Amino acid sequence: MSGFPSITFRRRTSTQADKDTVDLSEFPPDRIRNFCIVAHIDHGKSTLADRLLEMTGAIAKTGKNKQVLDKLQVERERGITVKAQTASLFYDYGGEQYLLNLIDTPGHVDFSYEVSRSLSACQGVLLIVDANQGIQAQTVANFYLAFEAQLSIIPVINKIDLKNADPSRVESQIEKVFDIPSEECIRISAKLGTNVEKVLQAVVERIPAVHEPFKALVFDSNFDHYRGVVANIAVLGGRVKKGDKIVSAHLRKTYEVNEVGLLRPDELPTQKLFAGQVGYIIAGMKEVKEAQIGDTLFLQERPVDALPGFKPAKPMVFAGMYPMDQSEYPGLRSAIERLTLNDSSVMVQRDSSLALGAGWRLGFLGLLHMEVFNQRLEQEYNASVIVTAPTVPYKAVLSSAKLIKNRRGVQKNMVYIDDQRVMMKYLFPLNEIVVDFYDLLKSLSSGYASFDYESAGYQAADLIKMDLLLNGQPVEELTTIVHRERAYTMGKAMCERLKDSIPRQMFEIAVQAAIGSKVIARETIKAYRKNVLAKCYGGDITRKMKLLKKQAEGKKKMRRIGNVDVPKDAFINVLKRKEK
Numbered sequence: 001m002s003g004f005p006s007i008t009f010r011r012r013t014s015t016q017a018d019k020d021t022v023d024l025s026e027f028p029p030d031r032i033r034n035f036c037i038v039a040h041i042d043h044g045k046s047t048l049a050d051r052l053l054e055m056t057g058a059i060a061k062t063g064k065n066k067q068v069l070d071k072l073q074v075e076r077e078r079g080i081t082v083k084a085q086t087a088s089l090f091y092d093y094g095g096e097q098y099l100l101n102l103i104d105t106p107g108h109v110d111f112s113y114e115v116s117r118s119l120s121a122c123q124g125v126l127l128i129v130d131a132n133q134g135i136q137a138q139t140v141a142n143f144y145l146a147f148e149a150q151l152s153i154i155p156v157i158n159k160i161d162l163k164n165a166d167p168s169r170v171e172s173q174i175e176k177v178f179d180i181p182s183e184e185c186i187r188i189s190a191k192l193g194t195n196v197e198k199v200l201q202a203v204v205e206r207i208p209a210v211h212e213p214f215k216a217l218v219f220d221s222n223f224d225h226y227r228g229v230v231a232n233i234a235v236l237g238g239r240v241k242k243g244d245k246i247v248s249a250h251l252r253k254t255y256e257v258n259e260v261g262l263l264r265p266d267e268l269p270t271q272k273l274f275a276g277q278v279g280y281i282i283a284g285m286k287e288v289k290e291a292q293i294g295d296t297l298f299l300q301e302r303p304v305d306a307l308p309g310f311k312p313a314k315p316m317v318f319a320g321m322y323p324m325d326q327s328e329y330p331g332l333r334s335a336i337e338r339l340t341l342n343d344s345s346v347m348v349q350r351d352s353s354l355a356l357g358a359g360w361r362l363g364f365l366g367l368l369h370m371e372v373f374n375q376r377l378e379q380e381y382n383a384s385v386i387v388t389a390p391t392v393p394y395k396a397v398l399s400s401a402k403l404i405k406n407r408r409g410v411q412k413n414m415v416y417i418d419d420q421r422v423m424m425k426y427l428f429p430l431n432e433i434v435v436d437f438y439d440l441l442k443s444l445s446s447g448y449a450s451f452d453y454e455s456a457g458y459q460a461a462d463l464i465k466m467d468l469l470l471n472g473q474p475v476e477e478l479t480t481i482v483h484r485e486r487a488y489t490m491g492k493a494m495c496e497r498l499k500d501s502i503p504r505q506m507f508e509i510a511v512q513a514a515i516g517s518k519v520i521a522r523e524t525i526k527a528y529r530k531n532v533l534a535k536c537y538g539g540d541i542t543r544k545m546k547l548l549k550k551q552a553e554g555k556k557k558m559r560r561i562g563n564v565d566v567p568k569d570a571f572i573n574v575l576k577r578k579e580k
């Protein structure tokens with residue numbers, strides 16, 4: 001029994017100077033071919049494999065090699081192949097070395113599952129047909145397996161040395177049944193080695209190099225007014241280039257790639273993006289939701305399983321957003337739409353309120369996120385909005401006792417990371433931490449403490465609704481849900497801050513906090529008339545007009561509640577607790 005040469009593909013390390021180990025880690029993928037030999041039983045697959053092994057130096061030319069890849073005793077006894085075998089061959093062609101991975105397969109119908117498994121590892125097949133017997137049942141079955149797997153098929157007519165061989169007849173059969181031109185057939189004698197070199201050449205020339213299928217993870221996306229969605233991707237396999245048809249695993253929509261490139265940090269278009277690279281891709285996606293963060297992109301013709309992706313962004317703070325005036329609704333809508341295209345983590349739902357009219361309910365990742373969004377709306381889209389008090393999602397159980405004791409912050413564990421740092425885990429009600437907990441923590445710890453949070457689910461709590469009133473008129477934006485035990489202190493603090501945020505007006509303003517009809521806190525803003533013209537002694541009418549205009553513009557930035565003008569930033573200032 002002749003020995004089968006084994007080549008291992010382990011990476012060589014300095015401590016592992018194993019003589020038998022060949023380092024193929026640097027072998028260029030463009031010079032690797034994976035192929036199968038398929039045929040009807042006894043048409044000569046294993047004999048051809050013997051010749052290929054000999055000619056590439058994998059086994060010595062002894063003239064005695066017979067079905068070397070048939071290693072099982074049963075295979076040797078019966079002269080048939082049962083188990084698919086693999087051999088890696090090195091072949092010099094055109095001055096370059098190629099790595100040809102040959103997978104021998106059984107021809108008998110009973111073992112056809114071995115054939116389909118082998119085919120999935122290949123880009124091409126040698127389809128062997130006996131020059132005497134011509135196309136047989138398993139020839140047809142194997143052809144279709146290879147054809148459906150979109151493999152390159154090289155027809156090889158074997159046993160041309162036989163007396164009654166009729167390769168021309170077989171060629172026309174192949175042309176007729178498989179629609180493969182007869183010029184593509186290679187006539188050989190595996191037994192004698194005739195033309196076997198041509199088979200090796202055809203493997204290099206006609207079978208495509210191994211390309212891992214392209215797959216990329218979308219980790220960010222933004223919207224460009226002229227070019228549509230620009231998705232930032234990490235290429236985890238294969239390659240992608242302009243003109244490729246790609247599919248997004250999430251929506252299963254197909255796109256043609258218009259541009260790929262690197263971010264340096266500006267976009268730098270490149271010919272291709274390869275596995276391991278991080279860059280951008282533009283593929284005619286019209287909306288950011290088409291390039292969802294965590295989505296997988298792959299080539300239309302090489303589908304892959306979707307990557308695990310990211311957890312979808314989960315909004316934690318919700319606030320209402322309304323135009324200052326209902327006439328500004330359409331403009332604000334388009335501003336919000338465009339901004340959310342750039343920030344897909346913002347959740348948007350249409351909403352309306354009796355006092356404020358049509359608007360939206362927006363979900364943010366935290367308070368800072370909400371403030372940044374707001375600021376961007378104003379700075380980038382010149383939009384002027386009223387933001388209602390941020391709230392967190394509650395689940396209310398109506399008319400049932402709430403039984404659980406007041407637990408505002410419950411320590412869960414404490415771990416000393418080293419002698420200077422400690423990590424503490426607490427369970428907090430979300431509304432206790434979203435507004436200013438982080439700021440307070442930073443100032444108390446002189447900036448050393450850091451803070452992160454994740455949702456721990458809903459818990460029952462004793463909560464009540466608290467309203468703020470201006471001259472008896474409820475300010476809907478400032479209605480909050482508070483813990484019953486903290487209602488009085490919160491109400492008092494909010495009244496004080498609201499008082500500080502509202503400029504004195506021509507009449508006295510009562511600022512009150514109330515639970516239902518019961519007022520729990522009160523502040524008073526004294527009447528005052530701001531004479532903007534006071535500075536203008538002398539008769540410069542244009543200067544007077546300018547100042548009056550400025551005052552009118554200032555008023556525009558106010559929201560009128562009842563007869564009281566409230567500056568926009570009052571709504572957020574009121575929520576910032578200034579605890580000591």
Ligand SMILES: Nc1nc2c(ncn2[C@@H]2O[C@H](COP(=O)(O)OP(=O)(O)OP(=O)(O)O)[C@@H](O)[C@H]2O)c(=O)[nH]1
Nearest residue numbers: 041042043044045046047080081107159189190191
């Ligand atoms: N005359 C002649 N005989 C050949 C040639 N190639 C193979 N044979 C013979 O055909 C028979 C079958 O060859 P194998 O190589 O075992 O055929 P196979 O396709 O591998 O068969 P299975 O493994 O059973 O599917 C053997 O007796 C070979 O010697 C050839 O080119 N000329």
